[in-house]
Amino acid sequence: MMSGKYFKAHEVSCCIKYFIFGFNIIFWLLGVAFLGIGLWAWSEKGVLSNISSITDLGGFDPVWLFLVVGGVMFILGFAGCIGALRENSFLLKFFSVFLGIIFFLELTAGVLAFVFKDWIKDQLNFFINNNIRAYRDDIDLQNLIDFTQEYWECCGAFGADDWNLNIYFNCTDSNPSREKCGVPFSCCTKDPAEDVINTQCGYDIRAKAIFGICLAQNLVSDIEVVRESCLFT
Template sequence: MSGKHLKGHEVSCCIKYSIFGFNIIFWLLGVAFLGIGLWAWSEKGVLSNLSSITDLGGFDPVWLFLVVGGVMFILGFAGCIGALRENTFLLKFFSVFLGIIFFLELTAGILAFVFKDWIKDQLNFFINNNIRAYRDDIDLQNMIDFTQDYWECCGAFGADDWNLNIYFNCTESNPSREKCGVPFSCCTKDPAEDVINTQCGYDVRAKDDEEQKAFIHVKGCVPQFEKWLQDNLTVVAGIFIGIALLQIFGICLAQNLVSDIEAVRATCLFT
């Protein structure tokens, strides 16, 4: 074998194992996400009664694990096997699928910037829809509590959004002990307390607006999320740019390996 052919062979091996290493991590992460999602579903009895999927009134966070895990598993599998077996079909599938995801992310980013008000309305609708289903699913409940606690907010645009929930609304016919209250995640924290008081939001909305401020966060999660984005714009932009560069890097590696494989096969045909 000549020096030129040997050098080309070394470059192909380098690209091949770079793609394999690049994808094995995503493949393993995909397996982990799928495992977590399926375990969560089995704990809730969804796997034994698939019709219960349609009974969920709000967003089930488990879907996020399943969708992300499924995409990562398929991409990682195609990239790993395509690189090791020098399968150009799988490598092209990997690069095209990754390119489509990159294009969708770019489009979503542009549309989110152009239609900011529409996105805000949809976020408001999404949060309020999940407020209605707060007690229906433990994972959804944990997601809402985490959101309200992290961003120090309550409801979509204020604590009164919890009137949408049958347990927290202030109607005379509501027999719930949580009537005119809010979840504990809306409460302001006392640094001296080690144990969370899950009843801190009881009857708080029966007080006037000024009194409520002493017990709960009165700002909504939509404006608090907007404020968080503005305060952390550099970090958020850096994360998205980093993800985009990784995707471009993966596409370039796959395309280079496909070109090398096709070049070697073409050489073999003429020798």
């Protein structure tokens, strides 16, 4: 104290402190939920009791997405919660730096995606084709592909014929599957009046298209024959 005056100590803003705490506790709980879903899915598929089964799939296992995202959210949420509540500058710095790294990685990925777009396109096609081949191998992957095709209103990467890569849907003569020359039900346009999803709507759909092409070509041939005969009469 000097001449009856004193300096007031700087106080931490309670609004900012509890806002960061509240935000991160939600973030942390979401991370716990993602991790829980991932571990539950793994246990249902027997992966936890047989780690070697991780490599059995030919396509992408969506469980990995839940585990990685859940792990990152759990760590960041924990650091943010404890850092704000305990006013721990180390944890808050860790939280800030981690977010900065994630932002930098996203920015770098965007730049690399633009520069190497042709290579990324080839890798993406390879990735999609692998997952089409493994469509029936894993229920989580199957649900992810069905959701993607329904949401984006697409069928395969480039078209319905991409499903020739799958042993159940290809159109080869040796294919004994009932789904031969078909597509998954998620490729079908949904009828709003239907309450129950028709899971067989894709059966034989590509066989019918091929049949129509054959009829059209036969008709063209007949027309040309008729025209030629008219010229010589």
